[in-house]
Amino acid sequence: MNSKGHLRKIKDRIKIGLTGSAVLLILAILAVILGTVIIGGYKSISWEFLTQPPKEGMTKGGIFPAIFGMVFSLLMMLIAVVPVGVATAVYLHEYARPDFILTKLIRGAVNNLAGVPSIVFGLFGLGFFIQFIGGSLDRSLGQSGLFGQPCILWASLTLALMNLPMIIVATEEALRAVPQAERAGALALGATKWQTIQNVVLPQAIPGILTGVVLVVSRGAGEVAPIMFTGAAYYLPYLPKLPTDQFMTLGYHIFVMTTQSPDIDATMPIAMGATLVLLALTFSLNIIAIIIRSRTRSQLRKGR
Amino acid sequence: MQTGINRLEIKDFNLYYHRTKALEDISMMIPEKKVTAIIGPSGCGKSTLLRSINRMNEMIDGVTVEGQVLLDGEDIYQQDIDVVELRRKVGMVFQRPNPFPKSIFENVAFGVRMGDNVPAKQKLEEVVERSLKEAAIWDEVKDRLHRSAMELSGGQQQRICIARALAVEPEVILMDEPASALDPIATAKIEELIFRLKEKYTIVIVTHNMQQAARVSDFTAFLMLGKLVEFGPTEKMMTNPGSKLTEDYITGRFG
Ligand SMILES: Nc1ncnc2c1ncn2[C@@H]1O[C@H](COP(=O)(O)OP(=O)(O)O)[C@@H](O)[C@H]1O
Ligand SMILES: [Mg+2]
Numbered sequence: 001m002n003s004k005g006h007l008r009k010i011k012d013r014i015k016i017g018l019t020g021s022a023v024l025l026i027l028a029i030l031a032v033i034l035g036t037v038i039i040g041g042y043k044s045i046s047w048e049f050l051t052q053p054p055k056e057g058m059t060k061g062g063i064f065p066a067i068f069g070m071v072f073s074l075l076m077m078l079i080a081v082v083p084v085g086v087a088t089a090v091y092l093h094e095y096a097r098p099d100f101i102l103t104k105l106i107r108g109a110v111n112n113l114a115g116v117p118s119i120v121f122g123l124f125g126l127g128f129f130i131q132f133i134g135g136s137l138d139r140s141l142g143q144s145g146l147f148g149q150p151c152i153l154w155a156s157l158t159l160a161l162m163n164l165p166m167i168i169v170a171t172e173e174a175l176r177a178v179p180q181a182e183r184a185g186a187l188a189l190g191a192t193k194w195q196t197i198q199n200v201v202l203p204q205a206i207p208g209i210l211t212g213v214v215l216v217v218s219r220g221a222g223e224v225a226p227i228m229f230t231g232a233a234y235y236l237p238y239l240p241k242l243p244t245d246q247f248m249t250l251g252y253h254i255f256v257m258t259t260q261s262p263d264i265d266a267t268m269p270i271a272m273g274a275t276l277v278l279l280a281l282t283f284s285l286n287i288i289a290i291i292i293r294s295r296t297r298s299q300l301r302k303g304r
Numbered sequence: 305m306q307t308g309i310n311r312l313e314i315k316d317f318n319l320y321y322h323r324t325k326a327l328e329d330i331s332m333m334i335p336e337k338k339v340t341a342i343i344g345p346s347g348c349g350k351s352t353l354l355r356s357i358n359r360m361n362e363m364i365d366g367v368t369v370e371g372q373v374l375l376d377g378e379d380i381y382q383q384d385i386d387v388v389e390l391r392r393k394v395g396m397v398f399q400r401p402n403p404f405p406k407s408i409f410e411n412v413a414f415g416v417r418m419g420d421n422v423p424a425k426q427k428l429e430e431v432v433e434r435s436l437k438e439a440a441i442w443d444e445v446k447d448r449l450h451r452s453a454m455e456l457s458g459g460q461q462q463r464i465c466i467a468r469a470l471a472v473e474p475e476v477i478l479m480d481e482p483a484s485a486l487d488p489i490a491t492a493k494i495e496e497l498i499f500r501l502k503e504k505y506t507i508v509i510v511t512h513n514m515q516q517a518a519r520v521s522d523f524t525a526f527l528m529l530g531k532l533v534e535f536g537p538t539e540k541m542m543t544n545p546g547s548k549l550t551e552d553y554i555t556g557r558f559g
Contacts (some may be wrong), residue, residue, distance in 0.1 A: 097365070181402040185465070188360060189415035190392035190472060199418070200404055 021267035037275050044273025058235060058257065059266035060285070063274050066118055067281075069152070069247030073231070074220050076156035076243060079162065081216065083166025086209060093175040094197055100217075114165035118225040125158030125230035126150075141293045146244055153243040155231025162226050163216040170215070174208025175201060207293040224251045234260070248277045311336045312357070312476060312506060317371035319352055319361065326352045328530045330371075334476075339498060339507045341521035341538065343514065345553070349530040350510040351399075354478050358394040359387050361455075372388075375476070392419070395469035396478040401461035403453035403468070408445050411464055412436060413452045415472035431471050438504075439467035440497050459490025466497065470511065477501065479509040483516070495520050514554060518542050526550045 048062055055061030059103075088106070096103040134147035134154065147153075178201050186196040224232075233246040234256055241249045257271035312334035319327040327349050328529075334340050342350045353362045357373055359380060372379045380390050393417070403411050412432045416422065423431065432449070436442040441463040445456070453464050462482055469477055479498070483491040498507060498520050511517050517524055517538060524538040534541060534550045545551040 179402070180398060181398060182404055184360065184363060185398065185402040185404065185468075186414070186418075187363065188358060188391055188398075189395040189418065189468065190388045191415070191418040192388055195418050199414070204405060 034279075037272060037279060040045060040269070040272035041274075041276030044269045045276060049273055050277070053237075054235065054270075056157055057260075058270070059263055063250065063253060063270070063277065065236060065239055065248040066250045066274065067251040067277065069232075070221060070249040070251070072240060073152050073156045073159065073227070073247055074217055076152060076218050077159040078213065078217070080157055081160035081163050081167050082209075082213060085164050085212075086171050087169035088164075089168045089175060090197060090202075093172050094193070094201065110165045110168050113161075114169070116162075118162055118223050119227040121158050121162040122229045124161075125154055125226060129154040129157055130230060150229065150231045150233075150246055151244045152231050153239055153246045155227040155247070156243070158226045158230045159220045159223065162223070163220060166219070167209075167212045167217050170212025171205065171209050174205035174212075176203045177208065210289055210293055214286055217285055221278060221282055222251055224255050226250055228255075250281075254278065311376055312365050312508075313372075313373060314353075314356070315372040317353075317356065317373065318369065319348040319356060320368045321347075321364070322366040326530050327356070332525055332532060332535045333483065334506060334508060336506050337502055337504070338522040339502050339509060339520050340523045340525065341517040342508065342510045342525045343512065343553070344527035344533075345524075346512060348449045350512075350527055351480050352530075353527065354396075354480050354508060354510050357476070357478055358391050358396055360391075360396065362387070368482045392472050393474055394478060394488060394509040395472065395474035397462070397465050397469055397477065397482045399481045400485050401458055401465050403456075403461050403464050405454055407450045408436075408453045408456075408464060412467050412471050414468060416489045419472070432467075435467040435471040436464075438470050438501070439463045440493065441467060442502070457490070458494060459486045462486060462490070462494060463497065466494075466501075470501075474505065476506045476508065479507065481510050481512065484512075491516075514542075514556075526553065528553075 051063050051064050052062035137147040186200045232252040254271050254274050257267040261267035314332050317330040361367045412435050483494045521538045524541045525535045526533045534547050
């Protein structure tokens with residue numbers, strides 16, 4: 001073997017070694033995080049923990065209201081963000097001319113929105129949704145304190161706004177992956193543009209959109225900043241029933257239990273347990289989404 | 305002239321991609337129930353001309369046209385023409401097979417389903433069967449109509465695409481190098497099919513393969529740099545071309 005070849009081989013080895021150790025490092029970090037949460041939290045997990053409300057000044061009992069509130073608010077967030085995000089992406093990708101000013105404006109806005117820190121969304125939600133929209137609603141209805149106060153509705157809309165760019169980007173990417181030739185095929189058969197989008201383009205984009213939905217749900221579950229001024233409650237003795245109720249939610253609950261507790265020894269295990277539940281929830285959500293995606297994929301390939 | 309043998313006519317037709325002229329003063333009659341081949345070197349505007357006949361060029365940004373394309377005596381570029389209607393009369397088969405990732409049945413039924421009055425299930429099944437038979441692929445797929453069209457070979461996919469176009473009962477079928485992505489056996493099948501389809505349909509086929517043009521077509525249009533150099537019966541064009549350019553192209557001196 002000549003020396004050049006030898007050198008190349010050594011370089012290769014070094015590169016493989018470097019990437020390999022980077023992977024190991026990441027895995028190790030993940031293991032430490034998971035380990036801490038599991039070891040710290042598993043003792044708290046029980047049926048009661050998942051189904052009971054907090055008791056005795058939140059030093060005992062479960063986290064059910066936080067799980068319930070989280071699901072409630074995330075569902076409302078999805079109801080708001082998915083239709084708007086998908087519609088925007090369809091407009092941008094299928095209808096808008098790329099050189100059109102409105103298109104550029106929307107794109108610029110979406111990109112900027114994606115870069116805004118989540119605490120700013122929280123403040124925006126407080127100022128815009130609660131004080132401006134909610135306040136005006138209350139005034140025009142001749143009452144006070146129904147819409148003009150933190151609640152699930154405004155928290156969900158704030159989360160929706162924060163996640164709008166992600167849904168738009170994921171959908172656009174999914175639309176881009178649909179071959180132009182299939183659009184042409186449908187149009188050449190006398191399908192209208194909307195029929196083409198509805199029957200050929202969107203069905204194939206669904207797995208991609210679902211990916212976006214999962215990302216958005218995970219992110220929505222984990223973010224505390226956007227909801228702490230707009231609807232999340234420290235503690236509620238009842239479950240929320242209406243979108244105008246306040247709510248407890250897992251992420252904020254963990255934050256409260258770890259930072260606002262007068263008796264950290266009592267609340268830390270609960271916070272760890274809640275963290276474990278949050279992780280498990282997002283984990284299983286991801287797995288469910290992966291299953292749906294691969295199913296949709298193979299069904300598409302099979303043709304139904 | 306509109307009834308009988310000349311239902312499709314291209315008249316003083318120009319097409320621009322932004323400011324670049326891609327077709328220049330094209331005028332030709334496309335005879336009914338015959339196969340007309342469009343030949344010429346790569347980039348001469350064959351596909352562009354074909355797409356002008358069902359207005360598929362409108363998908364492309366910056367296209368402008370001048371002149372007329374008359375179908376049954378009516379200019380398809382008139383303001384009040386419904387492109388959806390037009391494309392139901394003028395079907396298209398593309399260079400690469402482009403079935404939808406749906407079942408064979410749904411592929412063939414697609415155009416019918418997108419129409420104004422979708423027939424009942426039984427009628428739809430009849431349409432699908434008739435179209436698949438017409439496209440000479442029924443026997444190969446009749447037991448797997450509800451499997452994906454993506455599982456078929458390229459040649460089969462292309463015949464599904466032909467069946468799909470036939471299902472909406474067009475008058476004209478445009479084919480853009482329909483066999484260029486296929487192997488020789490699949491190509492032969494497509495050519496046989498074209499030969500049979502001209503009993504019922506007017507066919508315009510783009511090909512860069514001279515032998516193919518000679519085998520399948522009755523008339524040939526020779527295009528170069530966006531201009532129509534020569535148009536006439538294929539046999540005459542192949543044996544006794546009227547222009548030096550055509551002769552050079554046919555004898556393989558360029559292209
Ligand atoms: N979408 C397009 N945008 C701009 N120019 C195009 C486009 N499609 C084709 N052209 C140009 O028009 C000319 C004819 O192209 P085309 O019709 O595809 O030729 P052919 O099918 O004979 O190979 C070529 O010069 C090509 O570069
Ligand atoms: Mg071409």
